[in-house]
Each structure stands twice: as C-alpha cells, then as structure tokens.
Amino acid sequence: MLQMLLHSLSLLCSLTTTTPPQAPADSGGVIIVIPPVSNDTGIKQIPDAAHPWVAPGPGDQRGPCPGLNTLANHGYLPHNGIVSFEQIVTAVGEGFNMEHDLASALAGFAMLARGNAYLDLVSIGGESPLIPVLPDEIDGPNPPGGLAKHGRFEGDVSMTRQDAAIGDNVNFQDSLYDELLLYTGQFGDDSPVTGNRSIVTTKVMQEFKYARFLEDQVRNKVLEYHVGRLSLSYGEAAFVLNFFANGTTGTLSQQTMGSFLRNQTFPDNWFRKSSPGNLTFIASSATEILLAHPVAAGANNANGSYILDAPLPVCSAPYYNLAVQNLPASLNNATGILARNVITLVQAIAKPFGCPPVAPAGPVGV
Ligand code: HEM
16 A cells, blocks of 8 residues: 555655645554754754753663764653654754754654654664554564664664674774774874864775775675665764764864764763754765775675675665665555554655655565
8 A cells, every 4th residue: 555655656746745645543653743844953052951961871772873872861852762753853953953854864764664653663772662563563573673773774884883793783882983083193183272183084084984894894794785874874974074073163073072972972062063964965975985985885795705786776776775675565564643654754764865755665574
C-alpha cells in the first residue's frame, strides 16, 4: 500500500505541499507532525540559564552522536535520551542552528531506521524498555535498537568511535581522539588566544579522515563504506568543523572540540552558528574534506580487498542508499498511524535532497 502511495505522491504532489492521507484512528499511536520552521535562527549564546549540564544517570541513554548526547546532557532533549522526531528537530535547531529540513531528514531517518515510528520514539543510545517492538513485529521480533545499533545509520570509519567489528562503536574512544589531536597539532592554525596549532581546520579533517579510512580498511575485515555511510561520515566531519565552531568567530579551537567530543557539554562562552546550516552547506564542506584524498564507496571482501561499489543511477546516491536500500521494505506493509508516519518521514528524508520520495526496499530485522 505504502509503495503505491509513495509512487503516486512522487508523481502527483510537490514535497512541500503534500499532506499525508488521513489514517483510520488506531489507539496508542502518535501522529508525527513536522514542526514549523523557527524564526529564531540568529546567533545566540548556548546554553541558556534553563539548560545547565547534568551528568547522565545510570538509566539514561547516550550513544554515538556527540551532538545529540550534548543536547540531552543539557536538557534540550529529554535527559533520559528517549526522544521524539519533533524534539530532535527543535533541539538541533535551538542548540546548533541546524537548518529545519536537514534536521528533519536526519531525525526522520533515525526514527525509521532505529526507532518506533508508531510511538514516535527513538533512543539516542541503545535498546530501551521504554521503546517496545513495532506493531505486528513489522521490523522483526526485537525492539528497535536505538542509534547505537550498528548498521542502517551507525557505521564504519567514525572519528571517535571504533568500527563495530573491532571495538566500541558507541562510546568516545581516547585513542582515536588522540589521533585527531595529533593531526590538529600538525595541520591546525595558530591562535593568539588558544595557542599555536590549536585551530581545527579543513586541512586537519582532510588528513585525519583519510588516515581513519586507511586504518579501518586494514583493521576491519568486514568494513562497509557504501555511499550512504561514506556521505554521512564526511558529513559528520563537516558537522564538527561547522556546528561545533564558536559562532562568534566561525572557528573551532581544539579546546571547544574537546568539550563536545570528550565531555559532551557546551563550552563556556559558546555561541551557536550565526545562520542555519543546511544540507547544501554541509555537503559542500564535506566534499572539500573528501576531495583532498578521494575515497570511493565500497566494502572489504573476504580477502580484505576494498571492492568499489557500482554507481547508483538515481536522483541522489546517498539518499537512495540510506532511505531506500537501508530502510526495511516491510514498512510498506504498515497500516493506520504507522503508515501515515512512515509517509511523513519518508517525505522528510527526501526533501533536502530534492528527490522524489521512494519507498523503503531494504532488509528487515537487521
Ligand atoms: C539531527 C539529528 C541527528 C541525528 C539523528 C544524528 C545521529 C547520529 C548517529 C547515528 C551518529 C553515528 C554515526 C557513526 O557511526 O559515526 C552520529 C554521529 C555524529 N554526529 Fe550526529 N546526529 C544528529 C545531529 C547532529 C548534530 C546537530 C551534530 C553536531 C552539532 C552532530 C554531530 C555528530 C558527529 C560529529 C558525529 C560523528 C562522531 C564520530 O565520528 O566519532 N550530529 N550522529
């Protein structure tokens, strides 16, 4: 049913004006509504007095995303790390000035890949007793794994987390961060305020990201770096440079980077980006990082050789790989509120790519 709906939506409707069809009332589900675009998008000091840092407690979920972890530690997201689509979009806009459509695409992908889109809940960490299995076990018999679960979203060649096959893919790793500091010490810019070689630049990321790929290509026998993951991983390097930078100067000091990556807290005297950062802006920064040492999408074979992927002849290869090939095809069998939410989220993911929404076609229960 969803396949047909999405097909006709993509042919007949503009993404921005489409209203998902009304679902029959079914009890317990939560209808997901994309929040309005905020007018409050200028520079501003973060956190405000209402959002002090509070350490996560034993039951609180934290995961592989330093941006979401920081927002939860400061109460911009629920402190327990169990969050809704709307809460993510609002919090990343408020805390980091991430633009609305980019935020909606990431939050939509998170919800469909690793959350419960019927209840509008996803864990920013691992599996949680607060998030039950989807209706009719539509994505298999297990509860959603949260953003910490490897595959679909969390993937290989992260900056401060190991690949799942060789170590801890969820928590901050000192040894990897030390590498990033070494590259900063070698390629960073000088600052009279924070010190020589203390400014983290594009050049730092160009060298560090390439080194991380070379390391993992050798160490991780089952490395997967398909075009969706490759794009996300260079995008995340661009997030560090652009969303963690102090909005007052637009530059990122090593000290500020450490506050976010290691301590998962906003630094003192920190201002968010002065204008919203959208997909075009982040993609351009990510491309600049990648092009210094181009790496093509692929995966290791059984002999540890890196085999390149065939190009995908589609509207946008990263969009297609993530939203079509990585999301479970069984979502097409959804009914009622879940079907309605799936349509809303699939449209939200496609929007910033300028692509027609395409129905999920990936493996179920993985
Ligand atoms: C909008 C919703 C967001 C979602 C759903 C999300 C989700 C994720 C996930 C699942 C990962 C793990 C990927 C991996 O395997 O490396 C990740 C990594 C990352 N995220 Fe987010 N994220 C979001 C927003 C943000 C924001 C606003 C920032 C920065 C301000 C950010 C910064 C990062 C960074 C730097 C990494 C890479 C960490 C590393 O490689 O060690 N994210 N995110």
